[in-house]
Structure formats: structure tokens, C-alpha cells
Amino acid sequence: MNNPILMHINYAEVAGTSYGKKTLTDVCRFAADIGYEGIEFRGWLPKDYASLSFREYAEEIAKATAGLGNFETMFRFMVKGCASPNKEVRDAIVAETVENAKIVREVCGAKMCNTTAEVKNCPLKTVPAPGYEFNGSAAANDETFELTADTYGRIAKELEKIDLRFAFETHMGYIHDLPLPTRRLVDMIDSPMVGINLDYGNMILFPDPMPLNAVIDTFGDKLYYVHLKNYIKLPESRFRLPAALGDGEINHHLYLEKLQEVGYTGPICLEAPRPGDRYWFAKNDYAYIKDVIADMA
Numbered sequence: 608m609n610n611p612i613l614m615h616i617n618y619a620e621v622a623g624t625s626y627g628k629k630t631l632t633d634v635c636r637f638a639a640d641i642g643y644e645g646i647e648f649r650g651w652l653p654k655d656y657a658s659l660s661f662r663e664y665a666e667e668i669a670k671a672t673a674g675l676g677n678f679e680t681m682f683r684f685m686v687k688g689c690a691s692p693n694k695e696v697r698d699a700i701v702a703e704t705v706e707n708a709k710i711v712r713e714v715c716g717a718k719m720c721n722t723t724a725e726v727k728n729c730p731l732k733t734v735p736a737p738g739y740e741f742n743g744s745a746a747a748n749d750e751t752f753e754l755t756a757d758t759y760g761r762i763a764k765e766l767e768k769i770d771l772r773f774a775f776e777t778h779m780g781y782i783h784d785l786p787l788p789t790r791r792l793v794d795m796i797d798s799p800m801v802g803i804n805l806d807y808g809n810m811i812l813f814p815d816p817m818p819l820n821a822v823i824d825t826f827g828d829k830l831y832y833v834h835l836k837n838y839i840k841l842p843e844s845r846f847r848l849p850a851a852l853g854d855g856e857i858n859h860h861l862y863l864e865k866l867q868e869v870g871y872t873g874p875i876c877l878e879a880p881r882p883g884d885r886y887w888f889a890k891n892d893y894a895y896i897k898d899v900i901a902d903m904a
Contacts, residue, residue: 608867608900611644611679615834615878616653618889624653631656631671635678637886641893645679647721647876650707661707665714672715679874682711683721684773689758690725690751690782697758705765712769719772719832719874721804724755724792726780737846739779739813744788751782756795763798774804774831779812786810786817786825793829802831807857808838808880814845819857820865830871835859835896836878849881851888853895860899867903 619634621627626634638646648668656664672678684707688700711717729741759773766773775783775793783789789803803826810816823830837855838847852859863875877896879888 608863608903610866610872611874612642612893612896613645613647613679613681613874613876614638614641614643614889614893615647615876616649618877618879618885620653620885622654624649625655626653631667635668635671635675638889639675639678641890642897643877643889643893644677645681645874647681647683650682650684650711650720662710662714665710669714669716680711680715680717681720681874681876682707682715682717683723683776684708685723685725686758686762687725690727690754692750692754697754701758701761704762708762708766708771709769712771717771719774721776721832722773723776723778723781724759724783727751727782728780737779737812739784743780743784744782747782747788752788752792752795755782756792759792759796759801760798763796763800766800767798772800772802772831774802776804776809776834777806778809784809785813786822790825790829802829804832804834805830806834806836806878807862808834808836808878811838811857812847819862823865823869823871827869830869830873832873832876833866833871834876834878835862836880851895852877852892859896860902863896863899863903 619626652659652664668680672680684704686700686704688696691697727743727746729746734741775789777789778784783792793801793803807819835852837850837852837857839850839855840847877892879885
């Protein structure tokens with residue numbers, strides 16, 4: 608496997624979206640020194656750069672990655688309001704998203720971006736924690752899907768002009784949380800510029816998740832991107848604790864073997880959804896996944 612290995616920016620975040628005493632240049636050099644071939648950044652202004660415009664933020668990232676060779680930059684765009692019944696709201700979010708997409712393509716050379724639509728919560732107040740199976744696609748109706756697909760379809764037409772792809776992250780709380788609704792959404796959009804970012808670590812937080820191989824087969828040629836993270840299930844409970852990539856219940860040997868089997872060539876992004884020394888986690892998780900790839904060879 609020769610897929611580029613990216614570092615999620617949350618490895619560098621020490622308090623919310625703050626990098627602590629580190630700068631963007633520090634973070635990028637740290638990732639590159641480990642061996643990462645790129646970073647997925649926030650598609651909004653992090654705490655330490657809140658005074659900048661979005662273009663200025665992108666320019667800071669471009670400066671930070673200069674001299675690092677073929678270092679990929681990716682961003683997560685949250686398209687809030689994409690399912691609003693108010694057309695003016697949808698028009699505004701289309702314009703904002705397209706403008707920022709053009710910026711990251713022009714300034715940073717981004718080729719693909721992670722994306723999430725808008726959060727959809729169950730209106731009932733009696734939903735038991737964590738309640739993921741009651742929110743997101745379970746709380747949506749046909750209109751939610753139709754409006755979201757229309758908004759992203761309009762965005763996709765502009766993305767095609769600049770050759771930039773979006774990939775919906777499978778994430779709890781959104782209508783693209785589980786395999787079938789996510790596939791439904793991208794099929795409704797029906798654009799080569801919009802695909803799926805498989806985060807199986809999010810899916811296993813649901814009761815009775817679809818087996819990983821079946822998820823990958825369901826996504827097929829719409830699988831553009833993957834996030835890797837892991838969890839440990841607590842005994843006699845559905846709750847899980849975040850873990851190192853090699854220490855949880857997801858077997859990444861089998862995961863990457865399946866990706867290789869289906870001919871997946873997109874980026875692989877490692878993620879750290881756990882508290883603690885995330886810089887140490889970034890080194891260990893990278894070493895683990897490179898060892899997995901070496902074993903496969």
C-alpha cells in the first residue's frame with residue numbers, strides 16, 4: 608500500500624482547537640518529521656487564529672507547509688444550514704462554502720476535503736445516552752435528505768470547476784452517520800466530486816454496527832477517504848473508551864487488507880480522539896500503522 612498517511616489536526620490540539628504554545632509551522636514540521644504526508648485541518652478558524660480571515664488562515668497553512676515537499680493539506684467543511692427550508696439560508700451557505708473551497712484549492716493546493724452537513728437531533732427529551740441511534744439519519748425525513756442533496760449538488764457543480772472533491776465523514780449526529788443513509792445521500796447528489804469518508808471508529812459507537820467489510824463494499828467507488836481511530840468496549844456496557852490504534856477492538860490489519868483488496872488508493876488519516884499526550888500518540892499511532900502496512904507487504 609502506498610496511500611498517503613495524513614495526521615488529523617486533533618493530535619496537535621491541547622485545549623479545544625488551540626495548539627497551546629505551538630504554531631502552525633511547529634505542527635506541520637512535527638508531522639512531517641514523524642513521516643506523515645499531510646494534515647487534515649479544521650475548515651474554520653481555530654482558537655489561536657480567530658482574528659484572521661479564512662484566506663489569511665489558509666495562507667498561514669501554506670507558509671507552514673512550504674518546504675515540506677509533497678505535503679497534502681485537507682480541510683473539514685461544516686455546511687451548516689444545508690437542510691434549511693429557507694432558500695436564502697441555503698444560498699448563503701453554498702456561497703460561503705464555495706468561496707472557502709476556492710481558497711483552499713488556490714492557496715493550499717487542497718485536492719479533497721472532509722465534510723459534514725448539519726446536525727440532526729431527535730426532538731424527544733427522553734433519549735437515553737449516548738443516543739446516537741436516535742439522532743442523525745434516524746431523526747431525518749425525506750425532505751432533510753432532499754434539501755441536503757440539493758445544497759451539495761449546487762456546491763459540487765462549483766467544485767468540478769476547480770477539481771476539488773468533498774467526502775462525507777460517517778459521523779454520529781449527521782444524516783450521513785451510518786452506511787445506508789450515507790450511500791443514499793451521495794447517490795442522490797450523484798456527482799463525481801462528492802463521496803464518502805469512512806470513519807468506522809464512529810460507526811462502532813452504534814448498537815450492532817454493520818461489519819467493516821460490508822461497509823466498504825456498500826460504499827464501493829464512492830469511498831474517497833478514511834479516518835482511522837480505535838476504541839475499547841467496556842464490559843457489560845455499550846460504552847467505549849478511546850484507545851491507541853493498535854490497542855482497540857478494530858483490527859487494522861484486516862481493515863487495510865480489505866482496502867487493498869478493493870483497490871482503494873485514497874488518503875488514510877490517523878486520528879486521536881483521546882485525552883493525554885497527543886504528540887506521543889501521533890508518533891506511536893504512525894509507527895503502528897506503518898508496521899501494519901509493512902506486514903501486508
